[in-house]
Amino acid sequence: MSLETFFKLRESGTDVRTELVAGLTTFLTMAYIVFVNPTILGDAGMPKEAVFVATCLAAALGTAIMALYANYPIGMAPGMGLNAYFAYAVVLGMHVPWQSALGAVFISGCLFVLVSVLGLREMIVNGIPRSLRTAITVGIGLFLALIALKSAGLVVASPATMVTAGDLHQPTVLMAVFGFLLIVTLDRLRVKGAILIGIIVVTVLSFFFGGNTFKGIVSAPPSLAPTFLQLNVQGGLSMGFLNVVLVFFLVELFDATGTLMGVANRAGLLVEGKMARLNKALLADSVAIVAGSALGTSSTTAYIESAAGVQAGGRTGLTALTIAVLFLACLLIAPLAGVVPGYATAPALLFVACLMLKELGEIEWADTTESVPAAICALVIPFTYSIAEGIAFGFITYAILKLTTGQARKVKPIVWVIAAVFVFRFAWLH
Known part of the structure; x- marks a missing residue:
């Protein structure tokens, strides 16, 4: 079977060359994760070289499933925000072993699989007010900004x-500032891979002004x-379902869900506001989370940067398959990934936060x-250094204010359930 037939290229109004270019475009915009993720999870005590391999493999596997099963032009990799929550709030903040935190990621992935298979996703997402969904995104952005x-x-x-x-006056601080301004400038000039270029430029500068040591570029992949x-699933459960999972x-x-719908909308793949294969895409996402936790990385998710490839003409899973192959190729650049300092990835984190x-x-x-x-949710996340606390305060405040202003009937049942769960957590579990 040819690529044309398998991915239905003609039916989608595209061709092999366009899809390959789109895949390369998306990869360049999201390849920064192979440098950033090991740095963040390394702060939690995880072996950085193994995390680098796990990041590449999880991204390649998740994106390949998205390509071959759901046939969407969407790249996947360990998610920004969730990796920071994993490292700084769960492992360092709650003093949880990283193996148990991986167990919690595995359990959440299994729940996601269950929700996707049963088709409950739409009911849950539609039941959550848009203001709170937005606030969680903003809060995670502020959280990333503080870390950066x-x-x-x-x-x-x-x-x-x-x-x-x-x-x-510190050279490292000045290099980070320069890196951030460089990324924003390149992005504004629509240079593909602006974030990746920024990380590489600051890393090169670190050899001259930061005392860094060059260890080469290409080598065999480190051990996974x-x-x-x-992962320790039992340890993940012992942390408390309400606290982390x-x-x-x-x-x-x-x-x-937000990323998939947003990218599909930009690609013109929505029919009457709906994705024809949304459940397949979500199932690909959830399976990638489970696989990623087994490999040794935090939650894998769809990347909004996939919109760059869509802008370049990507319309099918061939775009995603191209991204997957390129992530596999990244396994050979472990020496380069190992010398990227924290102040080189900080500008990328800050830009994503903005x-x-x-x-x-x-x-x-x-x-x-x-x-x-919404404001409470967004503010509490960075000020408590915890996405969990921000979500809890946001839902509880929302439910109480709707109740006290006579709008209780407008609130969907799922909000009451989540608010009650968090009240129970504060009242009895602490």
Whole structure:
């Protein structure tokens, strides 16, 4: 069977060359994750070289499933925000072994599979107010921004004010600032792979001004053994379903659904506002989460950067298959990934965070029963260093304000259930 026939290229108004170019375009916009993810999970004590391999394999596997099963031009990789929550809130903040945190990711992935198979996703997502879905995205953006500013040295701890400005005379700080401005400039000029270029340029500068040591570019892939099948499912359950698993599940669900619908809409693949193969795409997403946890990385999700490939003409799974092959090729650049310093990936994190804040415009600010819970959710996430706390405060505030203003009937049952679950968590589990 030819590529033309398998991916229905002619029916989708595309051809092999267009799909290959679109795949390369998307890959360049999301390849930064192979440098950023090992840095973040490495902070949680995970072996960075093994995480690098797990990142490449999880991205390749998830994207290949999206290509061959769902036939959509959407790339997948470990998600930004969820990796930060995994490392800084769960492992470092709650003092949970990373093996148990991987177990929680595995359980959330299994729940996602179940919801996708049973077709419950639409009911859950439609039941969550748009203001809260938006607030979670904005809150994660602020969370990433705080982590990025800390990694860059622009924000440091202060006993008097909790946080304060860092030493702007340090070469590492100046390189991070330069990297961020470079990324924004290149993105504005529509240079493909702007984030990736920014990371590489700062890494090169680190050899001259940061005391970094060059170790080569190409080598055989490191061993995956330190993270492969190291997840502790029992440990994941012992942390408490409400503390970690529910948060992973909710964010994965909103993130994946929103991204899939957004990219499909830009590609003109929606029919009467619906994706014909949405459940297949979600199932591909959820299977990738389960597989990624087994390989040794945080939750895998669909990437909004896939819109770049769609803009270049990508319409079918051949675009995604191209991305998958390129992620496999990344396994050979482990030495380069190993020398990328934290202040080189910080500008990428900050840029992604800035892009996530544009969702603020989606909130209905005139209705305070919608905007205040959204604001609470978005603010509590970075200030408590926890996505879980932000979601909890957001849902509880939303339910209470709708109740006290006589709008209880407008609230979908799923909101009451989630709010009650978080109230139970605060009242009895702490």
